[in-house]
Structure formats: structure tokens, C-alpha cells
Amino acid sequence: MLQWVIAAIAAFASANLDDLFLLVAWLGDPKLKPGHVYAGQFLGFGALALVSAGCAALAIRISGHYLAFLGIAPILLGLHRLWRPENGDEEELASGRHTSKILTVATLTIVNGTDDFAVFIPLLAKAGQLALPLILIVFFVMTAVWCAVATVLASHRIVANLLSKWGHRLMPVVLIALGIYILSGAF
Numbered sequence: 001m002l003q004w005v006i007a008a009i010a011a012f013a014s015a016n017l018d019d020l021f022l023l024v025a026w027l028g029d030p031k032l033k034p035g036h037v038y039a040g041q042f043l044g045f046g047a048l049a050l051v052s053a054g055c056a057a058l059a060i061r062i063s064g065h066y067l068a069f070l071g072i073a074p075i076l077l078g079l080h081r082l083w084r085p086e087n088g089d090e091e092e093l094a095s096g097r098h099t100s101k102i103l104t105v106a107t108l109t110i111v112n113g114t115d116d117f118a119v120f121i122p123l124l125a126k127a128g129q130l131a132l133p134l135i136l137i138v139f140f141v142m143t144a145v146w147c148a149v150a151t152v153l154a155s156h157r158i159v160a161n162l163l164s165k166w167g168h169r170l171m172p173v174v175l176i177a178l179g180i181y182i183l184s185g186a187f
Helices: 002-027 034-058 064-083 088-095 098-155 157-186
Strands: none
Touching (some): 002 034, 002 098, 034 098, 064 157, 098 157
16 A cells, blocks of 8 residues: 555656645745645645546546647636736735635646646556555645745745735746646647
């Protein structure tokens, strides 16, 4: 069982390193509360893990070519945030759309995580039914670790100062770059 724990940690870390940077950017966004980011991250990753487990159980391979077109979503969101007037942010924040913020984070976690399928499905298929629950537990523990590491990074004095000064411009750039990276898998 220890080999499955080690394999799950390695698979998660290799497939989600980019997600760590996205989490730091989200946590530096004053329009998002950490609770929204954490809830969205767990919701989005939970969907990825369940789909991966289902596909592994059915031994279905999802073509990365088609999944790559999901990269259009973060590009459009990044462009929207880049050109959105700044004065609308206070109204949106005051409106208390907590569910929409959580779902936005969850959706982008899913879109960003489509490359996870290439790593998770073969691992879960090889692990079989006995190790599957253990690997999924490790994945969720690693999601919590990722959130904790991102929180520490985002609250570091130098990083926090940079994010408070440039975070509102960094997030759209990160989203656009992420979308281009995901979309590049289609070609």
C-alpha cells in the first residue's frame, strides 16, 4: 500500500504543479476570500478525481486533443478580467455572490486539471479497486497541502506586497497563459 501512496503523491505533484501557481494568484486576488478559493479548489478537484476514477473503472481513455479545447474558458475569463472596469469590482464583492465565486474557482480548477486525466486515469486503472480509495484519499490530502502551501506563499511579505500591487493584473495574465497552455494540447 505504501507504493500506492508514494505513486499518488508523485502523480498529484507532477500533474498539479501549475495549479499551485493558480492558487497563489487566486489567494492574492482581493475579490476572492480564501474560503471561496479552498471550496472551489476542492469542488473542482473532486470532480476531476471522480471522473478520473470513473474513466479508470471503465478503462476509457479521454483524448487530450478534445480536452485541450477547454483552454478557451480561462482565456476568455482572463480577457474579461483584463478589460473589466475596476469600479465594478466593489459592486460584485458587495453583492455577495459566494456561490458564483466558488463555482468560478471550481470550473477553472477543472479546466486547468484536464491534463490530470492523462496521469490519473492510468494510475487508477493500474491500482484497481483495492487501492483506488487510498489513492483518492491521498489526492484530497494533497489538495489540502496545495492550499496550505499556496496560502503561505500568498501571505509571504514580499509575495503579498507584489500581489496587492499587481495581483489584479497578474490574475488575468495567469488565466490567459493557462488557457494558451491548455489549448496548445489541441494542436
